[in-house]
Amino acid sequence: MQKIALVTGATSGIGWATAVALAEKGYDLIICGRRKERLEELSAKLKVKTLPLIFDVRDREAVDSALQSIPADWQSIDVLVNNAGNAHGLSKLQDGSIEDWDAMIDINVKGLLYVTKAIVPGMIDRGSGHVVNIGSIAGKEVYPNGNVYCASKHAVDAINNGMRMDLLGTGVKVSQVCPGLVETEFSLVRFKGDNNRADTVYQGFDALTAEDIADLIQFIVTRPAHVNIADTLILPTAQVASTMVDKKS
Ligand code: NDP
Ligand code: 8X3
Numbered sequence: 001m002q003k004i005a006l007v008t009g010a011t012s013g014i015g016w017a018t019a020v021a022l023a024e025k026g027y028d029l030i031i032c033g034r035r036k037e038r039l040e041e042l043s044a045k046l047k048v049k050t051l052p053l054i055f056d057v058r059d060r061e062a063v064d065s066a067l068q069s070i071p072a073d074w075q076s077i078d079v080l081v082n083n084a085g086n087a088h089g090l091s092k093l094q095d096g097s098i099e100d101w102d103a104m105i106d107i108n109v110k111g112l113l114y115v116t117k118a119i120v121p122g123m124i125d126r127g128s129g130h131v132v133n134i135g136s137i138a139g140k141e142v143y144p145n146g147n148v149y150c151a152s153k154h155a156v157d158a159i160n161n162g163m164r165m166d167l168l169g170t171g172v173k174v175s176q177v178c179p180g181l182v183e184t185e186f187s188l189v190r191f192k193g194d195n196n197r198a199d200t201v202y203q204g205f206d207a208l209t210a211e212d213i214a215d216l217i218q219f220i221v222t223r224p225a226h227v228n229i230a231d232t233l234i235l236p237t238a239q240v241a242s243t244m245v246d247k248k249s
Contacts, residue, residue: 004077005221006030008057008115009084011038013184014134017210018081021218023048030074032066032084057084057111058103067118076126079221080119082112083134087149087190101148108152112159120163120172127171130221133160134213135178137233143242149190153178164230173228175220180235181245183207204247205238 005022009015011033019029019042028049031039039052051074055066085108088100116131123129138146139153157176164174187198201207213234220229238246 002076003027003079004030004074005079005081006032006077006119007081007083008032008111010042011035013186014179014182014210014213015081015083016042017214018083018217019046021211021214022079022081022221025218025222027079028074030070030077057115058106060110060114063111063114064118067115075122077119077122077129079130079132080116080123081132081134081217082115084111084115085134085152086186087138087146089192090145090149090190092145093147096148104148104152105155108149109155109159112156116159116163120167123172124167124170129171130173130175131163132217132220133163133174133176135160135176137178137180137235137239137242139178140233141242146242160231164228175229176231177213177216177220178231178233179208179213180233180239180242181207182210182213184210204249205245206236208234208236 003026005027007015007019007029010019010031019031023029023046026048029046030051030053031042032053032055033039034054034056036054039054043050043052053066055062057063088103089097112133120131133156135156136153138150139157142150160174160176167174181202183202187201188195191197216232216234223229
């Protein structure tokens with residue numbers, strides 16, 4: 001029987017690796033992001049059927065129009081991975097940029113809600129489905145200068161817990177994956193293309209890879225029907241808290 005997964009933010013990092021990992025388990029993939037060429041590249045790499053959807057999760061009309069235009073044979077989505085998101089900036093609240101705050105709240109929180117609202121009712125109608133929300137260690141604790149990014153991931157934590165309660169009895173599972181430091185394009189986006197600054201975040205220790213997170217997501221969505229892994233915190237061995245990393249250099 002065909003299994004379908006939809007992954008937001010599939011153009012890089014955790015989302016890309018998750019699409020690859022779910023394809024290995026036989027899922028056909030609806031892959032989403034703003035960068036069309038990346039989605040085409042991923043589509044060419046995957047050995048399963050793919051449906052690339054290009055939209056900005058901040059744009060509610062674009063989300064609705066893209067997700068309502070899904071062809072009938074793609075509509076029975078079994079797994080939704082709410083992954084699209086980023087940090088924008090790292091500074092004291094009083095020095096922060098309002099554009100950065102808007103981006104993080106609009107993408108990480110409102111974008112996740114828009115996509116969820118478009119997909120979950122179908123899961124409820126079918127009596128089955130699994131939503132995997134990508135939170136963060138930043139949703140479990142706050143670190144200096146992380147203010148609004150941490151708030152956005154605390155919101156994901158709350159939405160994840162609320163969603164799981166609200167979907168009780170519907171057959172739809174809700175899980176959260178909260179990574180620590182994962183080497184992706186995340187810091188490049190946070191530091192607005194400053195490669196040197198981004199690289200230093202991951203120097204002196206073995207950071208997690210996107211594939212490490214994808215492995216966990218693959219494990220979570222392949223548990224038996226009666227098992228739900230509700231929440232997970234996954235850290236590099238060298239990290240024990242947001243600001244406690246055993247760096248050798
Ligand atoms: P990347 O920057 O590598 O990937 C981010 C993905 O989100 C891209 O595919 C990007 O696609 C997509 N995205 C960003 N903004 C938008 C938007 N407005 N509309 C649609 N898609 C968007 O970072 P990661 O893979 O690391 O991040 C994935 C998730 O993991 C995020 O939610 C992040 O907060 C979380 N996370 C990351 C950690 C890390 O250390 N890397 C740790 C903990 C959590 P495109 O630009 O093509 O639109
Ligand atoms: C990403 C991890 O510590 O950079 O959510 O906020 S951190």
